[in-house]
Amino acid sequence: MITSDVTLSPAAAGRILSIGAREGRPMMLRVAVEGGGCSGFQYQMDLVDEAGPDDLRVERDGATALVDVISLALLKGSEIDFVDELAGAEFRVRNPNAKSSCGCGVSFSI
Structure with missing residues (x-):
């Protein structure tokens, strides 16, 4: 199932595809929200090669991110993005529902 509630930026799609090319097999980015972190919720991101039965697919340019229901x-x-800055390179979630977030950008509150 493909969902339009979450989008994947061109930079994130490109990075997922390049990781898959380097690994020699298609990879997908799983994005989940868990309780915890200094602001209440935190993002959990993992690279996987298989979707779970309840995963929703977010696709762009041949790349796939997975979000659980x-x-x-x-x-x-939200938009899943990839940034490459002086401080480091990372996938980042731009979440309009977050009322506040911690300094590292990994945890947020609603």
């Missing part, structure tokens, strides 16, 4: 409510309207 429970996390989707907290990620509605």
